[in-house]
Amino acid sequence: MSTMLEDLAPGKVSRPRPPKPTVQPGDRRRTATRTIGVTLLIAFVLTMPYDMKWAGSSFALDYGVIIGMAVLSMSVLGWIGEFTLATVAQMGFGLVVVNLLQDAGLPFALILPVVILSSIPISVLLGVFALRLKGVDFAIATLAFGYTAQKTFFQTYLGVQGGFGGTSSKAISRPVGFTGSESFYYLIMGSLLLMALICWAVNRSWIGTSLTALRESEAAFSVLGHSPGAYKIFTICLSGAIATVAGAYFGMLQGLVPSNYFQPALAILYFGFAVAGGMGSVAGACVAGIFFGALPKYFDSLSEGHFVGYDQFFIGIVALIVVLWIPGGMADVGRRLWRRVEGGGPAPPMVSPLEEIDVRDGVEGAIAAAAGLDTGVEA
Amino acid sequence: MNRREIFSPDAKRRAARFMADRGTAVRRPNGGNGHGRTLVLDPKKLARFEPARQRLAGQLTDGALPVRRARIGQREILQVADLTIHFGGVHALEGVDLVARTAEIAGVIGPNGAGKTTFFNCLSGLLTPDRGVITFDGHKLDGSPASRGRLGLGRTFQTPRLFGSLSVMENLKFGCRTADSARREYVFDPSLRRLSHEERGVRIAHMVGFRGDLGAPAGSLPFGDLRTVELARALCGAPSLLMLDEPASGLDVAQAEDFVDLLRSLSDLGLAILLIEHDMSLVMGICDHITVLDFGQVLAAGPPSEIQRNEAVIEAYLGRSD
Numbered sequence: 001m002s003t004m005l006e007d008l009a010p011g012k013v014s015r016p017r018p019p020k021p022t023v024q025p026g027d028r029r030r031t032a033t034r035t036i037g038v039t040l041l042i043a044f045v046l047t048m049p050y051d052m053k054w055a056g057s058s059f060a061l062d063y064g065v066i067i068g069m070a071v072l073s074m075s076v077l078g079w080i081g082e083f084t085l086a087t088v089a090q091m092g093f094g095l096v097v098v099n100l101l102q103d104a105g106l107p108f109a110l111i112l113p114v115v116i117l118s119s120i121p122i123s124v125l126l127g128v129f130a131l132r133l134k135g136v137d138f139a140i141a142t143l144a145f146g147y148t149a150q151k152t153f154f155q156t157y158l159g160v161q162g163g164f165g166g167t168s169s170k171a172i173s174r175p176v177g178f179t180g181s182e183s184f185y186y187l188i189m190g191s192l193l194l195m196a197l198i199c200w201a202v203n204r205s206w207i208g209t210s211l212t213a214l215r216e217s218e219a220a221f222s223v224l225g226h227s228p229g230a231y232k233i234f235t236i237c238l239s240g241a242i243a244t245v246a247g248a249y250f251g252m253l254q255g256l257v258p259s260n261y262f263q264p265a266l267a268i269l270y271f272g273f274a275v276a277g278g279m280g281s282v283a284g285a286c287v288a289g290i291f292f293g294a295l296p297k298y299f300d301s302l303s304e305g306h307f308v309g310y311d312q313f314f315i316g317i318v319a320l321i322v323v324l325w326i327p328g329g330m331a332d333v334g335r336r337l338w339r340r341v342e343g344g345g346p347a348p349p350m351v352s353p354l355e356e357i358d359v360r361d362g363v364e365g366a367i368a369a370a371a372g373l374d375t376g377v378e379a
Numbered sequence: 380m381n382r383r384e385i386f387s388p389d390a391k392r393r394a395a396r397f398m399a400d401r402g403t404a405v406r407r408p409n410g411g412n413g414h415g416r417t418l419v420l421d422p423k424k425l426a427r428f429e430p431a432r433q434r435l436a437g438q439l440t441d442g443a444l445p446v447r448r449a450r451i452g453q454r455e456i457l458q459v460a461d462l463t464i465h466f467g468g469v470h471a472l473e474g475v476d477l478v479a480r481t482a483e484i485a486g487v488i489g490p491n492g493a494g495k496t497t498f499f500n501c502l503s504g505l506l507t508p509d510r511g512v513i514t515f516d517g518h519k520l521d522g523s524p525a526s527r528g529r530l531g532l533g534r535t536f537q538t539p540r541l542f543g544s545l546s547v548m549e550n551l552k553f554g555c556r557t558a559d560s561a562r563r564e565y566v567f568d569p570s571l572r573r574l575s576h577e578e579r580g581v582r583i584a585h586m587v588g589f590r591g592d593l594g595a596p597a598g599s600l601p602f603g604d605l606r607t608v609e610l611a612r613a614l615c616g617a618p619s620l621l622m623l624d625e626p627a628s629g630l631d632v633a634q635a636e637d638f639v640d641l642l643r644s645l646s647d648l649g650l651a652i653l654l655i656e657h658d659m660s661l662v663m664g665i666c667d668h669i670t671v672l673d674f675g676q677v678l679a680a681g682p683p684s685e686i687q688r689n690e691a692v693i694e695a696y697l698g699r700s701d
Contacts (some may be wrong), residue, residue: 073394186529210553212544212545213545216542216544217542219536219540220540220541220542221553222505223503223504223524223527223533223534224525225529225616226525226528226556228525273682352416
């Protein structure tokens, strides 16, 4: 009865019941393809340490997965059309926090949440930069932050020549039950997949839609009553949490980490990986990170050390090819291939979020920029 | 007395049906001559009001009653005093004063570079003025653009700024979310508040005359549709003051006529509208009050009939012969 009355209320429009969707032959093929694809992917992920044994130890794979996390943290910032070069510094903070917590005797199950929480103050600080700066300006500010952290905090904490090795107080150990290369692989791969799942869910939700809107026109987004600052800080916190966890795992993997390992310039390399993977793409970032992180290590191993030093060359060549001929990155290639396998039409070309960085056109924007004002004006 | 309670539901229904069936009587509040007036149009001119008539008929079919606010009473919703902003050595605005009222269309005109868009940007918070006071609906405006949007300041841009990779409906939902989170009422149709975001989006898109696919990416729309969807998105945010920056540029004749009609209807329903436009015939025909800017300063202000005769305005637009 109440439903009928509600339906009669002024302003209500009648809602016809949507017809039941009929299953098309194409849908069946798509479902079957997806099921097979996901099964193969899971099987590949689970057996990867054993599949790749011929090429070298699982260390290479573990290293690649951690680089995958670092690249994912960079790629996430592509959602708001920005890129950070503070990732390596944030990884360093994660490493220091793990060291402190392990010294305090905390179990691994508690260490990880604390590491994530510890990333928030640094991310909020970077978020303050993001509220004032855009595009290249923001990236330079984050790089400056990385260098400042390196020259002050890390060198003071680790010692100029020091590191985690040599003194028992600064050693980082792997969690109990995950000390072997294979078992550690499952731990970090599980963590990477969880991070990817969270990022994917965020991107698919209304938050992701808002971030797309923010990236496309900050002025329109804000005059509609939505706060760009809140969304920017949220994204930077998400990115920072991923980077900090990556740093924590990196410490566990290496055990011995010299202070100069976390050179801020390394972030530029990771940024290159993110662009090659497809800036803003979750899957692209993970694949590019693992690919560019693990493959050079396998080359080192296969060439019995002869390829050491050529890894950067190899990465440079591949990244150059991707940037020149595949602007959407590996994610775009994967998307096109997958659509072909599924039997769908050609995929629309992917636009890199970086193409929308620092869009300030119009006379007013030019005048404001010339006057040194950061107005955020687009019109 | 609450404005919505002035007319009984029966009276409102009769009035709306009269408008829908006849489309002959259009009452303008303080129209161009400063007095209330009733226009009775001859049958040849009725065709011009056909879109509005159909819209009203559609709203009646949907069960919603358009509430006529005309002549219920106007109030000042926006007061701008001594607004000044410089970009380095460029005096973009210098001591600008302006008042906007509900159920009134106020025009801001001026030659290129006069500071019209800068004025809008100051009002919506995208630029921070060096000096001046902006009061909106009793609140002093000095917050972020987002806080102003939530207070009921809606706007469109000179170049439409839709979220191109999102669908038209997703664009509209952004406005609806603001209306809900800020608990705003739709001045022009209070019944919208009870609808879901999707239903609201459909209704408002229909109202502004968008007949395209609501699921299509906004970036794929032709220019005229970009303007109408941007207007719909602003309306979805339930603004009390709608600021339109050259809304008719790029529209064809039919679209422009529909657009003028829509603005008149919205204004009659109580919405305050601030309009920047280069099409003088449109501005003179639709605005109740006009402010002319030149080199960032107010050159003249008044009803259209006065502005049309103002020597300084004519000189600013046409130049002096000697």
